[in-house]
Structures are given as C-alpha cells and as structure tokens.
Amino acid sequence: MSDVVICASNLCVEVQSKKILKHVSFTVHRGEILALLGGNGAGKSTTIKTFLGLLTPTSGSATLAGVNVHQSPAIVREKVAYLPESVMLYGHLTAVENIRYFLSLSGKPKTDADIIESLKRVALQESAWHTVLNGYSKGMRQKTAIALALLREAPILFLDEPTSGLDPVAIDEFNRLVTQLAEQGSTILMVTHDVYGACHVADRIGLLREGEIVGMFDAPDHGNIDSETVHNAFIEGVVA
C-alpha cells in the first residue's frame, strides 16, 4: 500500500547469538499510531534500535517510507525524531537554548520566534522557556523534546515508554499532543508496557511477547481499543 511509512517485514534480530526478534512483521500507515505492547524483555527497545539502524537484522527488513534503513541509513536522520525513555537534553541550558543547540547540530536552525511557537504548541509554561532544565519535571523535559522534534519537522516519531514517570495530567496532555500530531500526518511507533495508555492513544496495538508479535488489536473508531481484551491477552496469553 502506498501510504505505508514504517514497515517491519519478517524481522529477525540476534544479539550475542540470542534470538531477540523472531519474524516480526507490522506496518504503520501515514497518520497512524501503532503501539507495541510487551512486558520486560519482550523486544520493544530492540525493535526501535533496529529501526534506528543501531542493530542489524539477521534476516528480514526494516523500511521507512520504502527505504531500507540498513541499506540507506541517512533516511533515519532525515525522517525520524526519537524520544528515548529518558530524554537527553542539557540540564544547564534553558529550553530555548537546548532546542537552538540541537537544531544547529542537525543543520536545521530556526529563529527564536519559531522555537517559542513550538514550546507554546506543546504547552510548556512560559515561565520555563528561559529556565535551565535542571529544575524541570520529567513532563516538562518531554515537552521540550517534543517541541524539538516538531521543529525538526520529522514525519516519523519513535517513542520509547513515553509516559512512564508522568503524572495523569501530563499523560493526558502528552496523549492529546501525540494524537494531534498523528492527525496532522505524523506516523508514530511507540513501545510501552502500559496497557491502558496504549489503548487510549493508539490506533492499533501489537502485542509483543518473547520477540514475537502474538496479537494485533485495533478499534474502528481509533484510539479507543477495548482495554479489557488487550489486558487479558497481555496477562493471560490469550491471542486475539
């Protein structure tokens, strides 16, 4: 299909002779949010690392917009914004300074007015724009990282456990923002072990267990997947 943006095709990954991903296949279409849900050690981070080109598959392929990331690694820098579980920004710089610095590194400088516009869009409170990040909460750091991702205009977002450690208000704000980004055409792959968060925000959920996709769930009205069904499958090993 022409609007497939992220595609894992029979992806197998081994680390130190251990099979971590076993024939993982999924697609994410433009404007869609796919959550890969799995317990500790299921292979969630390995999937993201493979798509970032940090791990090489033993077989199968990982493609972004039809381009194999291991054959043409530049595609990752061009198209992807990645939010790791712990956002890596400089604590001694302000939000504006951090963003200005990282945009200059990526060769896509923006004006301070653009940066402020983006911080407004992610609803980072004005009092924090020129405050060093050392005093920030996790939610505030995350908003700064998302503002940076927006300014990089990356059409693909990878989110690793994006809501872990956030309070319910911050989770709600985060989910709303991610939904908005998808509605505007971003394609989003998130990995998480939060059943209810995934059901709330994702269009589809892939259940990952011991390196295999063992279930795929979706909802006709998007972002409203039946959490009890997914919870039962997660806990009891019931495959949809």
Ligand SMILES: Nc1ncnc2c1ncn2[C@@H]1O[C@H](COP(=O)(O)OP(=O)(O)OP(=O)(O)O)[C@@H](O)[C@H]1O
């Ligand atoms: N560098 C490595 N060397 C050996 N085994 C590894 C390595 N990296 C990951 N693994 C193993 O691969 C499996 C999947 O790890 P991965 O980090 O992808 O899981 P995860 O689903 O992200 O888990 P978590 O929720 O705990 O972060 C685990 O069993 C882990 O022990």
